Structure formats: structure tokens, C-alpha cells
Amino acid sequence: MSKPESATLDGEVTEEADEETFTGTGLNRVEDRRILTGRAEYIHDVTPEACRSMGLLRTTHAFADIVDIDTSAAEDHPDCDLVLTAEDIAEEYNPMPCGLDEMSEWALARETVRFVGEPVALVVASDRYVVEDLIDRIDVEYETREPVTDPVEARQDGTLVHEDLGTNVPDGERLTFGDVDAAFEDADNVLENQYSWGRISGVPLETAGVVAEYDEETDSFEIDCNIQLHTLVDDTIYEPLGYDPDDVALNVPPDVGGSYGTKIAIHRYCTLAAMASQQLDGRPVKYVEDRIENLQGGDMHSSDREYMMRLAYDDDGTIRGLDVNFVDDFGAYPRYPVNQVLKPLSVVSNAYDVDHVRYNYELVLTNKTAQTAYRGFGVDPHLYALETAVDEAAYDLSMDPYEFRHRNLVQPDQMPYKLPTKNIYDSGDFPEALSRIRDLVENEERTEGGLLDPELVEERRADGKYRGVSYTVHIEPGVSGADWTDRQRSDREELADREMDDVDELPEHLRCELRADGTVRASLATDSSGQGHQTLVKQLLADELEVLPSDIDVDYLDSVEAPTEYGSAASRMAVMLSGAAEGLGERLRNNLEGLAARHWAVDRDEVTYSDGGVEREDGDERLTRADLAAIDAETDGDRLTYAEYDYEHPALDVEAFGEAFTGKYPVYPTAAFAANAPIVEVDAETGQVDVLKIYSLRDCGTQLNPTIVEGQAHGGLAQGIGAALLEEFPYDDSGQPKAVTLFDYLLPSTKNIPEMHLEHTETPSPFTATGAKGTGEGGMIDGPASVATAVNRALEPLDIVADRIPITPDRLRRKLREQ
Structure with a gap:
């Protein structure tokens, strides 16, 4: 693939050969045909034979202690398959991981409810209509408390959302870069004002959905769901279940009706449906969030901030310093991920040249639904x-x-x-x-x-x-990159001693195989939310393998097949897929040259991959892709028509990023x-x-x-x-x-x-x-x-x-x- 004219790190301009490529053209998205013709299958369309329906009883109180839960009327109904409360799941399962190590959260509220819409019990029956009727039969006695709703006032810790934490501000950090105090002291003017950003979210067309099935023979789970980053956040599902990651397979379909980050935190539903299936001896259990559940308590709200911005500037308009202070209302739990408070450091002064910056945030808990990521993070x-x-x-x-x-x-x-x-x-x-x-x-x-x-x-x-x-x-x-995203879980005093050898990044995995008819099947380890990944891989690999995009099919790996990787987030995939496709294409070309050389019994330097096939340098013979697939199928040993590649994060090769990597910025x-x-x-x-x-x-x-x-x-x-x-x-x-x-x-x-x-x-x-x-x-x-x-x-x-x-x-x- 030819690389366009570009500036190098030392400012030189390089100009490479101008080749006609599929990459860079407005190729129509291959995903669109099945979506527009109604052939796309979403999680909401998946209903296995004998599948049961799950629903959730949600509290209407913002803050209350659970005195008693009487589920007998629901359990006695002949159409009821299962009722579970927090006490039931606590006997066999674990709490869900939380955004901070000091906190934990149960998939069903245990002892105390902390936001309106928090699930208190689950019910399983033959269909959702019956489930809703059974939910109405559950009687919960509460002792209400005064809720904490103002994040600025919550910082005073007058009423604690989590008493065992001892504070409503479980995390915060004050970071100073340059001589901020001097910049403000020397500047001609200082502006200090407050700005507010209201709580919003993506509200995707398709709400959260899951179909979970437990296999008694293998003691494992198969979970179809529309979670985002299924290889990165699968720990939020297998850890509550108490299983190893290889025993909990997450399948995400090629088509998901939107996410923008909001479906990263649907692990509660995946966990509960899997638990229910296990309790029902392996019968599949399905849950689909309705719109009110999604808006009210769907764990999908995002940033809710109160800013105090200070700007130091001279009379000629030159900005001398920036002092950023904000309170971020994370609701009742700092869910994964909480790093949207840190991401702005990557663009802290936007497009302005500012040398002196202070950045101070406080992560605050209130009695509201938990927030998670949303486009922009x-x-x-x-x-x-x-x-x-x-x-x-x-x-x-x-x-x-x-x-x-x-x-x-x-x-x-x-x-x-x-x-x-x-x-x-x-x-x-x-x-x-x-x-x-x-x-x-x-x-x-x-x-x-x-x-x-x-x-x-x-x-x-x-x-x-x-x-x-x-x-x-x-x-x-x-x-x-992934390494900085656990800064909140790090001992910050030890960060100064980190070296690049301590940096642990997640590469982008891509694999492919040559099929009998000469076409190529590529497999993505990253789930998609409508970004057009299949189209991009077709374009990129078509150029690398010198074939047509129509010669390449692209599918997805589940969380067991795929390695753990960062996934589809943070404006990441086009760049990472470019590098992965380049490396994968080179690896498969080398494999096929080696296969042809072995078949012809000649040296490797006597064969060349060209125009989608392999030919001898003397021009006497040529093997098509189908020929190569047939030869490989008859050969013992490793398959040379299969290749995989892991593309490392591009900044790892740039020494100038070392300070950011080692400091976990x-x-x-x-x-x-x-x-x-x-x-x-x-x-x-x-x-x-x-x-x-x-x-x-x-x-x-x-x-x-x-x-x-x-x-x-x-x-x-x-x-x-x-x-x-x-x-x-x-x-x-x-x-x-x-x-x-x-x-x-x-x-x-x-x-x-x-x-x-x-x-x-x-x-x-x-x-x-x-x-x-x-x-x-x-x-x-x-x-x-x-x-x-x-x-x-x-x-x-x-x-x-x-x-x-x-x-x-x-x-x-x-x-x-x-x-």
C-alpha cells in the first residue's frame, strides 16, 4: 500500500509512488445492503428454541434501605420459572467489578438501593407479558433516606451515598504542568467563571439486549449480546459469574443499533441472564431493555460536570495559563470506565499554544444512575x-x-x-x-x-x-492507548519510577484465511457499532493482497476466540485496522510465496506474489489463490494459507510519547x-x-x-x-x-x-x-x-x-x- 506524502518527525517531506488503490475511495459500505433490506440480525431478533424471558423489578426510590422483599406471590404463580434477589445471587456469585478498587456493586441491589431504576429482583417466565405481571406481585418494604443529588454539596460528605467508603469523593487528582502560579501572577488579566455541562447520552436506536445459555456438560456460558468492547470488558461478566474467561463466550453480532460508548456498561444484564440460565439448568434466557428502563436506569448516562475555569491572559490577547477545575457527578457507582475525567488532558489547551496548565477534578457520587462513556469521552x-x-x-x-x-x-x-x-x-x-x-x-x-x-x-x-x-x-x-486507563487504580507516587518496559499496551488483532475458491475470509477481534469496519478491512486488505474487495469477506470473533484488546472506541479503529491490515497482508503474502516455493522446489527469492497470485521469476508458471489453497490443503504441517497479525499501538515506536506512557497520562x-x-x-x-x-x-x-x-x-x-x-x-x-x-x-x-x-x-x-x-x-x-x-x-x-x-x-x- 502506498503511503501519501507526509511530514516526518524532523519536518522533511517524503513523496512516495502514487498508486491506484481501493483505500481512499468512497466505496459503498457493504454493511448497508443487509441493514437497508432488513436482513441484518440484531440481538433483539435472537430467540432460541425454548427461550425464557427475563424482567427486572426496579426501585422507585433514589435512596432507601431494603427492609424486606416478599417474592412468594410471584413464585407461587404457575407461570413463574424463577425469581432471584441479591441475597440469592450472593450465595453463588460475586459482585460486579466497579470503576474503583475500593468499591463493589451487586447486579441486584443488596440491602440498599441508591438510584431510581436500580434493579432489586429478577423474574423469568415464558414471555415478557407474564414477567411484567409477576413483577407486580413482588412486595418490597423500604425505609427511605434523604438522597444526595447536588454534586457540589455532596463533596461536603454530609450524607454518604456509600457509608463504608466514608466519602462521596472517592477519587480526584490535582495535576500541575509548568509554573501555573507564576503565569497567573504575571498575566495582565485573569478570568474566573463557572460553566455547567448537563447529563446526556447516546440513546441508541437499539437498547441493550442479551440471550444467555448455560451448558451443563461443559460448565460454560454462551452469551449473545450487544455489549461494546466485548474482549476488553468481558471481565465485568465472567468475574461476577465466578468463571474463567474461556468459559464465558460473548458473541456480538456484526450489526448493533448504535452505542457510542453507552453499551460498554450493560454487563449487569449479561450477568443476570447468565445466572438465570444456570439456575434453570441451561434453558436460554433473554432480556431486552425497554426504552424507559434505558433512559431511567440503563447505566448509560454520561458526563455531568460543574466547571470553574480560570484563564490568564495579557492585554494583547496572549493566553499565559489555564487552570481547570471541575466536579463530575458519576451517580451511585463509578462504573467502567471512569477515565473520561482524564481524557481531556490529551487536548487540555485545545488548539492553543499554552505552556502552563493546572488540572483538578473531583469524582463525586450521588443518588443518580451511574454514568459511563459517551462519544467524546x-x-x-x-x-x-x-x-x-x-x-x-x-x-x-x-x-x-x-x-x-x-x-x-x-x-x-x-x-x-x-x-x-x-x-x-x-x-x-x-x-x-x-x-x-x-x-x-x-x-x-x-x-x-x-x-x-x-x-x-x-x-x-x-x-x-x-x-x-x-x-x-x-x-x-x-x-x-490502553495503559493509561487504569491511572485511578495506580499508586500515583510510584508513577515517576515507571519505565517503558512497564507499559502494557493492547495490539489490534486481525486474521485471515484463503478459502478453496481463492476468496479470503478476514476475522475482526473488535466488535462494531456501525462504523463500517467490514468495509474498511475489505478496502485495506484488497490493496495489500492485490485483489478486489468482493474477494474478501469479513466476520467477527467472539470473546474466547479473540485476544483481549482495546476495541472499537476512542477514534481508534481506522488507524489500528490500517496497521493490522498492512502487517497481515505482508504475512500472508510471505506465507503464500513460501508455499509456492516449496511446491516448485525452488528458492524463496525465485517466486513473487503479484496481482493476487504467486509466479516464478522466470515467468514459466503461476499459481492462483485457488491453486495455493488446494496445495495447502494437501500438505501436512502448519497451514500457510492462514495468517494472523497483532498491530502494536503506533505511539509505542515514538520516543517523544515516553513521558505520557510512563506517567500514565x-x-x-x-x-x-x-x-x-x-x-x-x-x-x-x-x-x-x-x-x-x-x-x-x-x-x-x-x-x-x-x-x-x-x-x-x-x-x-x-x-x-x-x-x-x-x-x-x-x-x-x-x-x-x-x-x-x-x-x-x-x-x-x-x-x-x-x-x-x-x-x-x-x-x-x-x-x-x-x-x-x-x-x-x-x-x-x-x-x-x-x-x-x-x-x-x-x-x-x-x-x-x-x-x-x-x-x-x-x-x-x-x-x-x-x-
């Missing part, structure tokens, strides 16, 4: 708070926010750029991107008939409608970026915000499939608009969730997703096999901050800043009334 609230602070600093200096931002951007001659927090930006021209997006909007929209036509803007303002646009650049960190070796310009209109009478159009210039290095890149951008920006204006899981003071249906939790639709004008540039990464950068979280990472700063710009005449996400009409109206 904690970077999106950080960028929102930072960019809003930048707006306010620019206003303080009476400076155009564009000029303020442009003055502080990392310059292209600084690439690769090392942040004070030890991560590295690989490549990019941020000033050019920001200038380009501004020029585009000014030329297209600030003219007669445009959305920002000065006369039109004034006319709309006279009617109480305020229009504005903001120009911002945002970094999307890509290709996370977030390592993200690719820096995709976007320069955005949303045009918004705010109705001062109602507080309604409409996004009229979005201009976005996006760069993810080499585009492996432009069609997929474009789709990721459109979808991500739609999620970003939802986060900025619509979505939130609020709670009242009694701990009751206020968004338990899709009438309450508002999702973006065609009514509020505007026209998007997208442009793409390519600054290839010097760290990756193809020059590609991760782009799976783009749009959601940059969209909310972009929309919020555009709202700030629109309301600048009214001296109003959007200091809380989502920017709902009632919040804006409250601010307008206060003017």
Missing part, C-alpha cells in the same frame, strides 16, 4: 467550558474572538507539538483552517441575500431575533481537527435557538473512505447540536429522574438539523501506517462548543454568555429577564 464538555472562557476573555478585552483565537493557535512549524500534559499533536495547520472557514462564511453569507447580510441581520434584530457566527478550531484526539497520537462556523439565530422573546447552517472544515489525515468520513461528520454534528440545545437527564431534589421518555429527553431531528457545508483537507499523520487519523468522535466533540460560542456571539450585544449546556429556551429567557 469527556472531551466535549472540556472544550465547551474552555471555549466559552475564551469568548469571555475576548469580550473583556473588547477584541474580536476570532482574532483572540487566531493569535493563540499552535503554528504548523511547531508540529509535532507536545502539550504540557505530554500528549503530542501529530500534524495540522490550525491557523490556515480557521482563516479558511472564516473567509468561506464571510464571502458566502455576509453578502447580499446571505444569512449574515448586514441589512438582514439588523432587520431580524429589530424583531428580537439575534444572529451570530463564531469561528473556532477543535482537536479530536484519536487512537487511545492519556496517549492519543493523532490529532484530527475541525474549524467550525455555525450560524445561529436566537429569539430574545422565547429563548429559542435555531442553527441556520453549519460550515465545517474537517481534517482526519488520509481519508480511508471519504463516504464514511462524511457520514461520521454529519452524524457527530447532529449529536453535537442535540447536546448543545436539547438533550439532558435532569433530576429533581428528591432524586427522581425527569426524563424517562423521549417526550422528555429531546433528540435532534430533521426539524433542527440544518444544512451542513463540509470541506475536507488532509494533513497525513507521520505516526500511522496510512497517514490516517481517528475521526469516530468528531462532530460530537466539536459541535457543542461551536454552537455555544455562536450563541455567545449572537447575544454579545445583550452581554449574555451561554454558561450552561444544554442551552434551553427557559435558561436563556431567565438570563434575558435578568438584563
